[in-house]
Amino acid sequence: MLPPWQTGKVIRIENETSSTKRFWIQVQELERFDFKPGQFVTLDLPIHEQKNKRWRSYSIASWPDGTNVFELVIVLLEGGLGTEYLFNRVEVGSELTFRGPAGVFVLPESIERDLFFVCTGTGVAPFRSMTHFILENNVPHQHIYLIFGCRKFGDCLYGPELKQLEAAVPSFHYIPTFSREEAEGHLVRTGYVHQVYEEICKEKKLEKPEGNYPAHFYLCGWKNMIDEAKQRILALGFEKKDIHQELYG
Template sequence: MLEPWRTGIVTKIEQAAASTRRFFIQVPELDVFHFKPGQFVTLDLPIHEQRNKRWRSYSIASSPDGTNTFELVIVLLEGGAGTNYLFNQVTTGSALSFRGPQGVFCLPQQLDKDLYFICTGTGVAPFRAMLQHIARHKIPHQNIYLIFGCRLTCDALYRDELKQLEQEIDGYYYLPTFSREPEENREVRRGYVHAIYEELIKGMQPPGYFFLCGWKDMIDEARERLHTLGYTKHDIHLELYG
């Protein structure tokens, strides 16, 4: 059943990176905002006369915690009407019309295979929610690999938190990689996400669930490479940005 449109109130805004912000949204009409980690909400922003041209969807970046507040992490897109409105017009106390939760980009009921979370940029949002959920509820699982690609170390959203979760979740590995980090920084991995999961698999084709979230080019390439490695559409789950 499709959720009704509701009003959310922005309770806090934090700068997460140079062009990325965290928006904390409370739903006053509900005591608890129920959703599954990995789902998204759709905002109806006053940026166009046609309603469907005002809609912008964003993955929820927080896990369900029994409150009526959730978090979105949003990057400012050059020329993007939706993100320009959110960055330039929305402040603490602003009301946002939204619908959700929606989507089926969620964890399997049984985490009986290794999980490969492959993402770029704000595509890390649903995986942060899933990892928080696994840690909070101590959900049994196999190995979990978060393979997170961005340009520079300063773009690595939630970096300290996602690294700290290695201490809380057995068999979880945080594997960021940076495509434009200066050579002088020898402490980080360079390159793109594809080399990392290919190295983990090493031609063995171990059973796994592959979750891909981020920009279309990355997802298209990852899906093609995984198919070549022998994985099928049943092994690969997608959430596309842009």
């Protein structure tokens, strides 16, 4: 059963990059807005007469913290009616109609394997939520690898925050990789996300030759990246049940 439509008030907006904004939305009729990290909300925007052409879904980028505020991170799509409305018409104090939380792209009940969070663009949103939730609530876990594919340095969402987190938490590994930048020594990964998780998995398998290396793969981003990742992960010897995905577009 779908949750009912609710009203949220935009209480803060920040530019994250030249084409990406962060929106903080408060659900004033609730004391706390509860959700599972990885879930999404659907906005009903006044951009079309047909209902289903007004709906836009976005992963929640914040994590459950006991308040009635959640955050969305949204990239401007050229010619996209939804994002153009959000970027040009919505301001602090605007009200948005939304439904949620929804979705089953969530963490396992107990985290007994390494987690690979593989994403491109705003696909980092659910993984930021999951990572903070695990670390701030001291959820028992293994290693977390957040592998974030970007084109240019300026596309790297939440970069300083995630670097700080990596420096503070030995089990968390933040690995941005840039497809349209030149390598600068060993500090910058260039290329695509696929080489990164393949290298890590091959090293882990060498450490444990007697059995399979256990891991969960969570994929979030554009279809081409996800399709290629699924093929490569299966080729590494993992099974379909080890792969979880959230598609954009």
